[in-house]
Amino acid sequence: MSKIIVVDDSATMRQQVKQALTPAGFDIVEAVDGRDGFNKVQADAAIDIMILDVNMPRMNGIELVEALNKEGRVQKGLKVVMLTTEGHAELIQRAKAAGAKGWMVKPFKPEMLLAAVQKMAV
Amino acid sequence: MTDVTTEPTARPGIFRRMGQAIVLPKTVSAFESSYLERMNRIALAFFYGHLPVFLLISWLNETDPLFTLMLTAAVLVIPTLGCRAFTGHRSKSLVFGFTAMCMGGILVHIGQGPVQIEMHFYFFSVLAMLALFANPMVILVAAVTVALHHLILWYLVPQSVFNYDAPIWVVLVHAGFVVLETFAACFIARNFFDNVIGLEKKVEERTVEIRKRNEDMRLVLDNVQQGLVTVSRDGKMASEHSKVLETWFGAYEAGDTFAGYMGNHDAAFGNWFGLCWDSLTDGFLPLEVALDQLPKTAAFDGRHFEFSYQPICDDAGELEKIMVVVSDVTSEVAQQRAEAMQREILSVFERILKDRSGFTEFFEEAQRLVDASEPAASHLDDVKRFVHTLKGNAALFGVDSVAQLCHEMEERIAEDDERGAAERYEALTGRWQELASTVQRMLGQDTVDSVTLSGDEYQDLLRRVVEEQPHVEIARRLVDLSLEPTDHRLERFAEQARALAERLEKGAIDVCVQANDVRLERERFAPFWSSFTHVLRNAIDHGLETPDDRVENGKPDSGRLELSSYEQDGEVVVELRDDGRGIDWDGVRAKAASLGLPCDTQDDLLAAMFSAGFSTREQATDTSGRGVGLNAVRVACEALGGRIETDSEAGRGTTFRFRFPSDVAKNADALSI
Numbered sequence: 001m002s003k004i005i006v007v008d009d010s011a012t013m014r015q016q017v018k019q020a021l022t023p024a025g026f027d028i029v030e031a032v033d034g035r036d037g038f039n040k041v042q043a044d045a046a047i048d049i050m051i052l053d054v055n056m057p058r059m060n061g062i063e064l065v066e067a068l069n070k071e072g073r074v075q076k077g078l079k080v081v082m083l084t085t086e087g088h089a090e091l092i093q094r095a096k097a098a099g100a101k102g103w104m105v106k107p108f109k110p111e112m113l114l115a116a117v118q119k120m121a122v
Numbered sequence: 123m124t125d126v127t128t129e130p131t132a133r134p135g136i137f138r139r140m141g142q143a144i145v146l147p148k149t150v151s152a153f154e155s156s157y158l159e160r161m162n163r164i165a166l167a168f169f170y171g172h173l174p175v176f177l178l179i180s181w182l183n184e185t186d187p188l189f190t191l192m193l194t195a196a197v198l199v200i201p202t203l204g205c206r207a208f209t210g211h212r213s214k215s216l217v218f219g220f221t222a223m224c225m226g227g228i229l230v231h232i233g234q235g236p237v238q239i240e241m242h243f244y245f246f247s248v249l250a251m252l253a254l255f256a257n258p259m260v261i262l263v264a265a266v267t268v269a270l271h272h273l274i275l276w277y278l279v280p281q282s283v284f285n286y287d288a289p290i291w292v293v294l295v296h297a298g299f300v301v302l303e304t305f306a307a308c309f310i311a312r313n314f315f316d317n318v319i320g321l322e323k324k325v326e327e328r329t330v331e332i333r334k335r336n337e338d339m340r341l342v343l344d345n346v347q348q349g350l351v352t353v354s355r356d357g358k359m360a361s362e363h364s365k366v367l368e369t370w371f372g373a374y375e376a377g378d379t380f381a382g383y384m385g386n387h388d389a390a391f392g393n394w395f396g397l398c399w400d401s402l403t404d405g406f407l408p409l410e411v412a413l414d415q416l417p418k419t420a421a422f423d424g425r426h427f428e429f430s431y432q433p434i435c436d437d438a439g440e441l442e443k444i445m446v447v448v449s450d451v452t453s454e455v456a457q458q459r460a461e462a463m464q465r466e467i468l469s470v471f472e473r474i475l476k477d478r479s480g481f482t483e484f485f486e487e488a489q490r491l492v493d494a495s496e497p498a499a500s501h502l503d504d505v506k507r508f509v510h511t512l513k514g515n516a517a518l519f520g521v522d523s524v525a526q527l528c529h530e531m532e533e534r535i536a537e538d539d540e541r542g543a544a545e546r547y548e549a550l551t552g553r554w555q556e557l558a559s560t561v562q563r564m565l566g567q568d569t570v571d572s573v574t575l576s577g578d579e580y581q582d583l584l585r586r587v588v589e590e591q592p593h594v595e596i597a598r599r600l601v602d603l604s605l606e607p608t609d610h611r612l613e614r615f616a617e618q619a620r621a622l623a624e625r626l627e628k629g630a631i632d633v634c635v636q637a638n639d640v641r642l643e644r645e646r647f648a649p650f651w652s653s654f655t656h657v658l659r660n661a662i663d664h665g666l667e668t669p670d671d672r673v674e675n676g677k678p679d680s681g682r683l684e685l686s687s688y689e690q691d692g693e694v695v696v697e698l699r700d701d702g703r704g705i706d707w708d709g710v711r712a713k714a715a716s717l718g719l720p721c722d723t724q725d726d727l728l729a730a731m732f733s734a735g736f737s738t739r740e741q742a743t744d745t746s747g748r749g750v751g752l753n754a755v756r757v758a759c760e761a762l763g764g765r766i767e768t769d770s771e772a773g774r775g776t777t778f779r780f781r782f783p784s785d786v787a788k789n790a791d792a793l794s795i
Contacts, residue, residue: 086394088539089393093397101404105415112410115408118408119407
């Protein structure tokens with residue numbers, strides 16, 4: 001079973017992601033900002049999916065993906081899903097350039113997030 | 123009663139069907155015409171070719187070549203003339219049916235002797251060959267000719283037909299084979315006609331059918347009031363589309379992508395659509411997720427459109443293309459907006475009837491706030507505060523559309539989305555102007571400047587005059603009365619508090635108002651009162667527990683708020699007391715620390731709580747949580763020379779006291795008359 005890290009400064013959002021994924025048996029790790037996310041991903045090789053917010057204090061989402069890309073984690077199979085609000089095309093483009101393959105629009109539907117993660121976990 | 127019997131459509135009888143098989147349909151296609159012309163020419167040459175062959179046979183068989191020459195030449199006259207006399211190619215072919223059998227007769231006649239029977243094979247061969255005319259009638263003519271010919275000759279010159287004494291049953295066997303072959307040849311000729319000669323006709327019919335179907339389809343596409351087009355995996359649009367799509371978004375060329383096409387109209391939408399499309403085809407997200415993220419609504423040039431998407435997959439379940447359906451929902455959106463506006467106007471009207479001066483004041487202040495909230499014109503922190511205050515006031519006075527737009531604008535500001543914030547601001551001013559024009563009509567002339575006295579106040583004033591109290595005393599009292607009684611304000615907040623508590627599932631709360639005849643200057647205190655809304659909201663949203671939680675903690679299930687004003691030690695005090703859970707000082711301390719604010723003493727914590735951007739809430743709601751409210755009330759309070767006292771006890775509740783120097787509150791300047 002995949003290990004998933006949720007990086008978001010909003011506890012509510014982390015809670016929502018957890019609620020959507022935990023019942024399906026995923027192991028969820030939480031990080032409260034980009035720096036925290038970076039440290040946790042680097043410390044745990046078992047993490048293979050990262051769901052992250054864009055706007056975060058102490059290293060935003062795009063910087064985080066760029067940093068992990070530089071460390072080679074993305075190349076080693078870390079799948080990245082960006083959570084963003086509708087209409088922010090340039091943010092998604094930057095996130096994709098940094099190595100995020102997928103993105104989802106907030107507010108997401110729990111069943112949609114689960115479907116996305118299940119596809120990635122295969 | 124009339125007996126209605128419906129005649130079953132009977133299958134035609136066997137003879138009728140045979141007749142239909144033998145007689146060809148009247149129309150002659152161009153292909154049949156040219157084919158028969160060629161066949162008739164070949165047939166004529168074929169029969170002319172008989173002449174030398176017959177002469178040779180006749181000479182070899184010593185059966186009078188001269189007579190043979192004359193007989194054959196005489197028979198050849200028939201097709202020669204027939205070809206000239208008839209114009210129809212089918213009629214000419216009939217003549218060859220007849221000619222063929224005559225030739226057979228001559229051959230059998232000149233082939234007398236040991237080969238006479240073999241010469242009869244000619245009939246069978248040629249009868250079969252006649253099927254080439256693709257016309258059963260030709261074969262029938264030949265069969266009838268040969269039958270009559272044999273009967274007549276057999277009767278007149280028996281040895282010319284059979285070189286032995288053939289009885290009648292032999293003749294019948296002989297004829298039986300001819301009939302058999304005739305059936306077969308007719309069948310072949312008809313099939314040849316239907317499936318080879320008639321092919322062109324079939325194609326023509328199909329073409330007409332397809333054209334008609336295409337025309338029907340075009341008619342549908344031209345008249346359907348929805349934009350329909352299929353988009354292939356690579357994002358390119360199919361050439362077939364409904365006409366209204368062009369009317370809305372202009373024409374496109376083959377090979378244009380839907381994202382590009384829409385992008386010509388609205389770059390941001392096209393861009394966004396392109397990204398969504400990429401995620402649909404890159405296969406990273408499941409199809410249903412990517413489909414769900416495709417944009418569903420858009421507004422261009424004041425028109426509203428709805429987009430829906432129908433995936434079309436191949437047999438293997440792979441996405442092949444997507445049918446995009448665009449609907450113009452401008453009128454529906456306008457209708458919904460008009461209805462919402464109607465409801466809002468109604469609620470505004472009710473408020474005005476209930477509390478005219480309160481509404482007038484809200485309205486004037488809101489106008490100022492709307493003007494001041496322009497993101498480009500002020501400092502962002504100020505804009506945040508203005509928008510937040512406007513949101514609270516608008517919600518209090520039932521102007522939900524404005525409150526909603528303020529909320530959206532706050533969201534954009536919080537996300538550093540300058541463009542979005544500017545757009546929301548534009549929408550906000552637009553909405554406000556719409557509303558303002560209606561409200562101004564309802565309010566008519568201003569009533570804010572009026573002074574309202576209660577009966578007791580009037581009696582008191584009269585008594586002072588009758589008692590001949592000093593003028594200064596009376597003047598002081600008059601100035602006093604020109605101020606606004608706080609009970610109006612506090613009652614209004616009480617009403618708001620009850621409604622809000624209901625909305626936030628805090629149950630039916632008790633709200634107690636004690637105004638103590640305090641009056642405050644209306645104009646100067648307006649900013650304070652409008653920011654006071656935030657304190658009230660905080661008390662209900664953060665302070666009061668849900669009825670269940672209260673019961674669990676041994677409290678009465680309904681929460682209690684006390685709103686009061688009084689004078690004390692040369693100060694005017696406005697107080698709000700709740701019996702909720704009290705301030706979560708640990709939460710305040712942690713948040714203050716995370717924001718880098720001092721958090722060692724109780725005063726530090728209070729200062730932090732009232733600082734800009736401070737909120738212990740993780741998620742902003744449309745009620746509270748942006749950390750703007752308490753800061754706004756502090757700014758307003760300090761602007762009046764006031765200060766805030768906060769008492770809070772865990773589990774017992776919180777009291778906020780706003781203390782203002784009396785002279786400020788009563789406007790000492792007014793007394794220098």
